[in-house]
Amino acid sequence: MNAYARLPVSFVRGEGALLWDANGKQYIDALGGIAVTFLGHCHPTISQTISLQANTLLHTSNLFHISAQAKLGEEFCRIASMDKVFFGNSGAEANEAAIKISRLYARTKNVEQPVVITMNNSFHGRTMATLSATGNEAIKSGFEPLLSDFIHVDFNDLDALKALQDNANVVAVMLEPIQGEGGVIVPDPDYLSGVREICDANNWLMILDEIQTGMGRTGDWFAHQASDVKPDVLTSAKALGNGIPIGACAARGKAADLISPGVHGTTFGGNPFSSQVALSVIDVIESEQLLEKSKELGQQLKKQLQQNLGTLDKVIDIRGRGLMLGIELDKAYPGLAQTFLDHGLVVNITGAGKVIRLLPSVVTTEKQIKTITETIYSVIEHV
Template structure:
């Protein structure tokens, strides 16, 4: 008997500590952690620099709220924007929240352009989260089962099919494309080399936002800090989470150009997002990734 809701078919093993790529159970048996906390612990477990940074911050300040300036949040935002070629960032607690932010941003951007029934193009076999709108954007009927009615405003097309996207160019309500540079939960599908550049061209032609879900691919997991850098394009919006905190919950939605000006005071918010502890962790993670050249490893 357990007091936990039965949302996971958990394996009958409990880990009590970790070191590098290894996890240890209660009996001291070592396991090679090939799952990395579901694409989270890219630096491994108990990285000494990250552990020290967390201890130092826990002894200094954990939380204040976004009603006040948070210097660590500003430092992290500047570092990520500089590395990604973006202008502004909103910090939250997870990949689903980051994608929720992107969806809200796209809808609000549409309303500013006089589009009051905005639609977002999404892909078959995609995965963007388990909140109701990110679940609605997700292209997997199995995880959507039992949660209808889903949120409207998404148009689904096959992944890696530029013609299917181009066919929607005459729909006046389309405002954005939301796509994973490499599909993760859908089966690690890598698109053709011309796919992301082709989407960028279609977005430029139709005045759509190109929004990239880099929750799984970001933070050096593909050989570049961000997967879109392989395609030599620039998104309008990008979401991050997972490996950004190496186990400390944090998500981010970055935006560039006009998209970065859409959200204003009162339009979006978070209680815990971008708190000092999470930002200190993410700052240390990014510094380690860059200083130790992890993306190329």
């Protein structure tokens, strides 16, 4: 089906931060498959795990115990400080599980018409529940009737949340710690702890969608860990499998025991293959100390961008954390992503066409970081 407005390029090979197209042209990948290939393309350890597991066991089903899934469950809960986790196959599915948990939570409170507060300008996926949660009219348009039980408020606005405290149907708040698709929007430093306080005061679940921000992207395992805030429910996907599809919905405390046999499930989720690969991803990030590296490399890139692009009138803002950066331009420049491709750089334009989004891998070299900055400078200067 004609689901995507694709750029006219087809990549046939990748290694580290580099991609090659069918004509042999080389590109620096500063997009990482939209925050997926955090460890770069064809990381030797991940490729070895894939190969080994492909020759051992791919799939059995969740009718049986899966030791790799159990081990991954332990590891994921350790790095996320959560109690329990459910594995699916994508970000949207992880968020579906989170929304279903909020419904089960509502039952424990005898709330019959549960409402989840989500944010304007957010993105949570393309299934019916997750697009209903999403705060972007363009994504919802044409799919009405949507699930009506989401109230959208402005991101980074604690008063907007407080104004809903009298609504007895509210059971949860769901948000991204840094909005990704919305244009790399970083909230005020005390925003997440403010959300936590409001959730605690009202017995609302705090659901954090870390599908884009998680797994080392911002310099911590999960972006919220830069503060001392802990969500009740946490979703992850994208970089968890470095390209092998896997998603996770983790929960702690009162939210962790709501799913019981028969209540939720999936055929593929957490199969031996994807679980083993995700275990390997966690192991590589830890053993190669890549959280620190993500922080350092991100700071380096941000500093270079600020020093070099700061003089350009077209650049309004340079923001983000770790290896999740956004360059906001004064207006949308049609064809910009293609111009970058012409210059051998893969980026993505988001935030209503005005924000150049950079999600490079943690194996990007310092030389490549410099080339990324120089290319962005010359493209913006001439666009």
